[in-house]
């Protein structure tokens with residue numbers, strides 16, 4: 061299992077990367093951490109004509125604290141975010157989800173934005189983006205656009221990134237005053253993709269949001285108003301609305317059950333850790 | 336670096352186990368193949384070639400990483416460490432010695448990768464507890480030992496590294 065031949069460019073700066081990508085169009089592909097793309101190359105599920113390696117571009121290696129968000133560049137590796145103590149405080153949900161993203165040996169090279177671009181339906185980081193209402197900034201040539209999670213994730217491993225375009229950064233909203241955050245997932249073994257992953261945010265005012273990965277093709281959220289007694293009923297309707305399917309790893313019924321039970325437990329944990 | 340055509344090869348340079356090496360690679364060459372077939376560093380094993388088994392794990396700038404998911408060209412200018420660098424002549428490192436003492440290997444196919452991950456873990460966190468050790472080991476498959484002796488060996492190695500002994 062070796063990759064088919066391709067051209068390789070390690071550009072000197074972002075401009076060179078964008079020019080090469082725009083010229084290559086459909087035939088060009090970004091190489092970030094390679095933790096999803098190289099397996100696909102090795103298995104020849106992907107046969108790009110040109111790989112543009114962006115993992116070492118200085119412009120993309122930045123983590124910036126802005127007023128309401130943390131902006132993470134497309135070259136930032138997962139382990140960098142995981143090991144930054146101050147980020148754990150500002151991005152509690154991302155920090156809780158991070159150890160679940162594959163194994164340490166993959167997070168050492170995998171990037172945050174690469175995981176978003178790969179858009180696996182079970183992946184933790186797309187789930188966080190949707191849960192927090194974050195956004196992704198894309199660029200093609202000199203044109204850039206910023207998309208919400210709903211605009212960005214179109215289907216299973218399918219995003220709004222157009223040929224010749226790339227993600228340059230992602231914005232994750234910072235911790236909201238008084239809110240509690242929790243993340244839980246169930247996988248066959250540590251580091252495996254989740255059968256179901258749940259993220260819960262309990263707002264200071266009593267309302268809450270449950271977001272689920274691994275069931276629908278893209279992460280989906282349920283907003284729960286404060287003070288209502290029918291959360292279980294709403295979560296049950298939500299579980300049915302996700303169109304769960306049977307596959308090798310779990311039945312649709314089991315997935316719905318996980319949304320109800322794991323979802324409820326994650327919400328309770330978020331409520332109990334409201335600051 | 337200018338664009339490399341698919342059929343072209345280019346010289347890259349990196350540090351391998353403390354020594355500068357120069358090697359010619361094509362864009363599609365994978366790191367483990369260059370280590371094993373071009374540089375003779377056959378201690379690194381190759382199992383699945385898609386990131387799952389952990390046999391090919393090496394250290395890239397001190398962090399454990401899959402050499403099967405790295406293009407050789409990406410090693411240019413980096414610091415790479417493989418299992419060959421663990422022992423000092425005939426003397427086993429504390430982790431290797433602990434593996435022998437605890438029968439933590441049988442066929443040994445998984446061992447090189449596990450040693451590189453544990454070595455990186457103890458360098459980063461000399462007090463790593465059993466939970467952290469098991470978490471690191473979750474990135475490796477072993478089809479022989481059942482893992483329990485590996486966990487015992489890791490705990491012993493941690494203590495002997497902290498105690499400054501070379502053999503426990």
Ligand SMILES: Cc1cc2nc3c(=O)[nH]c(=O)nc-3n(C[C@H](O)[C@H](O)[C@H](O)COP(=O)(O)OP(=O)(O)OC[C@H]3O[C@@H](n4cnc5c(N)ncnc54)[C@H](O)[C@@H]3O)c2cc1C
Nearest residue numbers: 092093094095096097162170171174175177183227252386
């Ligand atoms: C054994 C194994 C277990 C794993 N388990 C998990 C898991 O539990 N949870 C999880 O979430 N992931 C898991 N992964 C995937 C891993 O998290 C990858 O790191 C991540 O999905 C991709 O990030 P990357 O930087 O390595 O991207 P790459 O592999 O380099 O790229 C992935 C895809 O995204 C595109 N891309 C990358 N960056 C950009 C960009 N800036 N703009 C546009 N397109 C871009 C690439 O062209 C490619 O199509 C696992 C992988 C393996 C091999």
Ligand code: FES
Nearest residue numbers: 382383384389403
């Ligand atoms: S050979 Fe690299 S992880 Fe299996």
Ligand code: FES
Nearest residue numbers: 441443477478479
């Ligand atoms: S010792 Fe045989 S696979 Fe681990």
